[in-house]
Amino acid sequence: MQGFQILPGVSRRELRRREDARGWLLKLLMREHISGPLDFGEIYVTAATAGQVKGNHFHEKAREWFCVLQGRALMAVQVMASGESAQVELSADAPAIVEVAPGVAHAFRNSGSETMLLLAYADDPYNAAAPDEQRVVLLEPDTAAR
Secondary structure, eight states, X not given: OOEEEEETTEEEEEOOEEEEXXXXXXXXXXXXXXXXXXXXXXEEEEEEOTTOEEEXXXXXXXXXXXXXXXXXXXXXXXETTTOOEEEEEEETTBOEEEEEOTTEEEEEEEOSSSOEEEEEEESSXXXXXXXXXXXXXXXXXXGGGX
């Protein structure tokens, strides 16, 4: 499926859920979707309760792809070099994957009432001894959502 650019370094691609009597299958990321080296990075899932925020940082080297698996999220992105920013609503009900380039800050706030599950792939695995992560606050928690 075709994607579209949200900002320089941030693109969104709608996904097609394949369903049958057994359940569903959602292909998130295939080799043809990855630009650059094809060395494997890491896949992780993070959860946020209602109103809570994940992210609020950018990477100088890592490129990441994100997909909401459960619930809803408000995603905020900002290109650090230019200051351009945008916000995008993501939902498990309308599956999409968002690619975020190095140098783009990103944050996700759970905009629903149920726990939000976010699946991510990073092409550069996290290194606790030398983290590639710079903090920047794009979203604050919604304390009224609790």
